[in-house]
Amino acid sequence: MLSVLTDNWELFRDGFWTTLRLFLVAGVLSLILGTVLAGFRVSPVTALRGIGTGYVNTLRNTPLTLVFSFLFFGAAKTQLSLPTFFWAAVAALTFYTSAFICEVVRAGINTISPGQAEAARAVGMTFMQVLTIVVLPQAFRAIVPPLTSVLIALLKNTTIAAGFSVLEAGAIPAAMAERGENQMLTLVWITIGFLILITPLVFLQRWAERRTAVA
C-alpha cells in the first residue's frame, strides 16, 4: 500500500505541486475577475450590467470540460492561445470560476444594509468609492463561507486539466497505469492528497461561519 506512493513519489509530488499552482494562480485571478464582474453587475451603466449577466449565465451553464476544449482546441485556431498548456488551463479555470465568484460577491453586496451605502453617498463618495471603500470590505466578511465553497470546487476542478496535457494530480492515474501500478491504491492516495489540501479550507469555512453567526 505504502510502496505505491513511495515508489512513485516524484510523480505524486510533481502532480500535486502542479495542482496547487493551478489552484493558487487560478484562485487569485478568479477572485479579481469575479469581483470586477460583480462590480459590473451592480453598476449604474446598463451595458456593463448586461455584460456581467451574460457572462455569468453563459459560463455557469457551460460544462467546465467544454470551456477547456474551447481554449485548447478552439482558441489556437484564432492565434489567441496562451503560451503554455498550464496557462491555458489557468485561463479555463479562471473564466469558469469567476462566474461563480461574481455571484457570491454580488449576493454579499446585497447583504450590506442600504444605510451603509446611503451614508457613504451622503458624504459625497462616488460609485467606485462606495463600492471599494465601504461595501466590498464589509461584504467580503459575509461571503467567506460561500467563497470557500467555490474555492474548494476550484481545487477539485483542477483535475480536469489532466485531460488537456497538464500533468497535475488528475493525470496520475494514467501515468500509473503506464507503469503497471495498482489503480485502486493510486486513487486512494490521490484521495488522501486532496483531503489534505481541502481540510484547511474546510476549517477556514467553519471558522468564518462561526464568526459571521456571532456578528
Next chain:
Amino acid sequence: MSAVLYDVPGPRARLRNRILNVVVIVAVVAVVIWLVLRLNDNGQFAARRWAQFEYKAIQKELLTGLLNTLRAAGAATVLALIFGAVFAAARISDHKWVRVPATLVVELFRAIPLLILMFFFYYGSLQYHLGLTPFHAVVFGLTLYNGSVLAEIFRAGISAVPKGQREAAYAMGLRKNQVVRLILLPQAVRAMLPAIVSQLVVLLKDTALGFIITYNELLYVAKQMGGRLEFGFPYIPTYMVVAVIYIGLCSLLSLLARYLEARTRRNRKIAPGTTVTAAPLDDGGAA
C-alpha cells in the same frame, strides 16, 4: 437592490452613463466582430467544417449523445435525491452513532474530485470484475458527490426553519419523526427548491466528464466530430453547437430555479423578516 449603491442619476450622471453605455457597447461589438472576422479568416465558417452536421449518421450520434447525457443526469438526479434525503436524515439524528458516520461520509464525498470518484468505479469495476459499465461509473460518481451536497442543502434547509416552529410542535407532544415530517420538511422544501435545482444544473453539466471514462455522451460525440481531419478539425463549429445545447438545457433548469424562487417569495406565509432560504451550496460544480 443594486440601486442602493448609487443615487438616482441627475442630468450629468445620466449623460455620463449614456456615454459609458455607448463606449461599452461599441467595445463589445468591436471585440465580437474582430473574433468573428478572425474565425472567418481561419476558415472556421467554411462549409467543409460544418458539413458534418448534414450527415444522418452524425445527427443520430448527436441525438444519442444527448440522450445518453440526459439518461445519466436523470438516473443520477433520482439517486442523488434519495442519497441526500437519507444522509440528511442521518445527520440530524439524535443518535451520535448515526450522526457521526453520516457526517463523515458526506464530508468525504464532498472533498473528492468527481473525476476521481468516477475513476474509482471505472477502474474498480474493471480490476475486481464488478461488471459496471461506464454509464454506471458516471451515475454513481455523480450520485455520491451531488447526493452529499444535497444532504447538506436538506440539512441547512431544515435547520433554517424558525426555532419556534419546532418548539411549538414538540410542546404539542409530537415525536421527532412527526416534527420533521409534518412541520419542518413541508416548510423547508419550499425554501430549498432553488438551491436543489441549481445543484441539479451542476449535476447535468458534470455528466460531461463521462467522456474521460469512455461514456458515450454529448461531449464525447463532439470531440469525435472535431477530430476528423477530413473536415479540417472542425473543433470550433462543433463545440459552438454543443455549447448551445448545454447552455440551453442548463438555462431551462435555471429558469425553473428562478421560477420556483419567485413562487417561494410570493407564497411566503412565514413571519416576515426571517430568512428561510437555505444557503445555496451552488459551488461551481465539482469534478
Next chain:
Amino acid sequence: MRMRNLVATLGVAALALTVGACGKDDSPTAGGGGSTTGSCGDLHKFTVASGADVTGSPTFTKMKARGHAVVGVKADQPNLGYKDANGKRCGFDIEIARMVSAQLGLDPDKIEYQEIPSANRETAIGGGQIDYYVGTYSITDKRKKLVSFAGPYFVAGQDLLVRKSDTSMDAGKTALKGKKVCSATGSTPIQRVKDEQLTEASNISEFKTYSECVSQLLDNKTDAVTTDDAILKGYAANAPDELRVVGKPFSTEKYGIGLPLTDKALRDKVNAGLESSFTDGTWKALYDETLGKSGAAATPPSLEKY
C-alpha cells in the same frame, strides 16, 4: 402560467430535433471516388467459420453466448481504425478485427465496437469491458504482464509528423532536442521520448488521441507528432498540403491483438487464424485495400508465439 410556457418550449425544442433529423445518407465527397481520404468504402467480405469452438476459453464462451464480439478499437486513425461521418468504420485494424470475428464463427457485421483510448487499454481488456483489442497496440514486455497478445499482424516504426514546410527535423529523432513533441497519453512512442530524453520534459505534450495532437501541430502549438509511421501516413494523406511524415523510423513496433492475460486458448486460436491469413493471401488483400493506399507494399510479419 410560466410553467406552461416552459413545457411548451420543451415541446417545441423536441419537435425541432425530430424534424431537424433529416440529412444526407452518404458523403458528398468533392474529390470523387478513389481518394484515400474521406469516407469509408466497402469492407472486405469474410466467410464466417461454422462450428468454430475454442475449448477452455472463457472469453470465447462469453462471446458465443452473446452472439457477437465486443472489440476495442481506435476511431481517429485513417486507414487503420477510423469512423467516418456516416458512422462506418474502416481500416486495416478494423479488417483484422472482422477477420478474427469471422474465424471465431461470429458475424463480423455484428461486432460491437468500443473506442478505448491508449491509456485505458489494459484495464479495459483485463476487466472484460471488451473481448479483444485491435488498435495499433504495440507488443511490449511490460504490457505482456497485463494482457496477452496474438500476432504481430503488422510491423510499424516510430516516426515524426511535421508541418510540410518545416525541414528542421528531417534528421529524425536526433533532431528532436528543443522541439515540442506531442503524442497520446499512455502510448509507447511518448514513453520512448521520455525514456530516451529525445526532448526536454517541458516540451512534451500529451492528449487522449492522436488527432488532438495533429490539431495542435496544425495550430503551431507543437512542432512534431510522434507515433508509428502507419498512423502518421494516414494523417499526412488527409492533409497533403499541410503535413508530411519525416520517414526516418527509429523503432520497431509490432502490432498485436490484445487479449485477456490468462486466455491462452483464445490466443492460440487467433494466432492460427492470423497464420492462415498470412499464407492464403487474405492478409495481403486486406493490406492493399487499406494501408497499402498510403504506403508501399508490405509482407506479413512472422508470428511470435509465446
